[in-house]
Amino acid sequence: MTNPTDFNLWSHDICNSVASFLDQHLPSAQLPPQRLHEAMRYATLQGGKRVRPLLCFAAGELSQAPASSLTVVACSVELIHAYSLVHDDLPAMDNDVLRRGKPTCHIQFGEAVAILTGDVLQTQAFEWLSDPSFFPNQPERQLELVHQLSYASGAQGMAGGQALDLESTQQPVSLAQIKSMHFKKTGALIRASLLMGAACGDPLPVEQQRALCDFAEALGLAFQVVDDCLDAEMDTATLGKTAGKDAAANKATTVGIMGLSKAKGFAQELHAAARQALAVLGPRAARLEDLTHFIINRRS
């Protein structure tokens, strides 16, 4: 691990680059349709931990990827994440009123605008990734990035996981089913952040590519297990979103099926598995190691 000050500076710089790119390239709230543009900015520029952009940049260190490409990729992944939050918070889905300590998008702008906002945030991600001016003379790389992100976000990935989550409230589910849901709902986009970040640089040797996939799998699941634990034990003010809602909504979670203490142990096991995969990746994986520590030990 690098020292904490160094890690904080590194992540602070990336969060600034991401916010600055989003601010500069999202449509202006002065231009029509103003409310839609305003809502797109509201859903993406109100903070958030920027975990996926950080993962993208950290994986980019493995392949010595240029920051210019990583910024576009990180912002595109962040748009997909933001769209999923806007839609998941809708009354027909998780019906939540609070996100990052602020009113959710539909509370602030109304449901119709919130639905459209999620829709166009998704579209904007693919528009950026396919914009040749952001990746001069690299059509094959861009195409691969579009394909990775679309696969990770769709019916076989993030949105499919959300559908499984909805179904899970209506029937008893096994740990294997919860894992499969988490792999899709959270894991797919985390995996894509890592693989897309690495894909912005030199090709990785096959054994490193495989280790990165193993790492992604362990980290994606760990992220969601920690999320389950935080929802069960933290208060709303600390989380910046409604706490205890998994149990209230009868959601299938690792805490629900194995209890809080065992779920915490499971997160530690996954942390160990993630570190084991990182060992194969050598010294360039230092940022990924820091980030893993940060994700496992976060308090919100």
Added chain:
Amino acid sequence: MTNPTDFNLWSHDICNSVASFLDQHLPSAQLPPQRLHEAMRYATLQGGKRVRPLLCFAAGELSQAPASSLTVVACSVELIHAYSLVHDDLPAMDNDVLRRGKPTCHIQFGEAVAILTGDVLQTQAFEWLSDPSFFPNQPERQLELVHQLSYASGAQGMAGGQALDLESTQQPVSLAQIKSMHFKKTGALIRASLLMGAACGDPLPVEQQRALCDFAEALGLAFQVVDDCLDAEMDTATLGKTAGKDAAANKATTVGIMGLSKAKGFAQELHAAARQALAVLGPRAARLEDLTHFIINRRS
């Protein structure tokens, strides 16, 4: 114009190719998440006029584009269209219960599944367009297609037009504003169908490219003006969707601002403008001419 039997056979074949590709390549309703997959199929395989796929194939004749590429492009555009219908029909948007003579997606599957269905239909479009197995060794062409479709669908295109449409019910609007809204809401995807179809083949000479854009602009607006007229004068059974809902929802339409008779005249003017643009494109534009006639004179 070609003879009507020939046109009917041509369009029938294309509709079959599109339905067959969708059926083959959309995720199976036997695999989890089953309800989501079932809803994706429900929203795309229940008929519809397939206007955008037909436009795509007709424009492909200008550049002698291969049917294999046109099928993927046509189906991707159709997915974007289908996603927009699923979301537009939601209670928070147009709140409609009937589409193509059947219950709308949220009536059939519930709102949560309908929101996710629209989301993943959009994602699936970009996944297909970026799949290298569908366009062997053509990464630049694929990237251009992804970029065209994303631009046409997002905040500057179709979804932005829907946002303007929502805003229009709350304030008086001018004909210029209605035109701008229609250009985005309906025109952008019609234009993309045409340009993407042509982009699957040999590059068009500059003057033909320009004529195709002029044609797209006239046809896109004409399509929506005819839609406004049909909504005002037809009954629900004929349309297969709720009639008279523009006036009921206080929607800004050309009929609302100029009256039915003048709106019909406006559609005829646009038809003339479209035919004028087609004249530049020569005999290969015969299918586009047929289609324009079909679109202007349709009764549902």
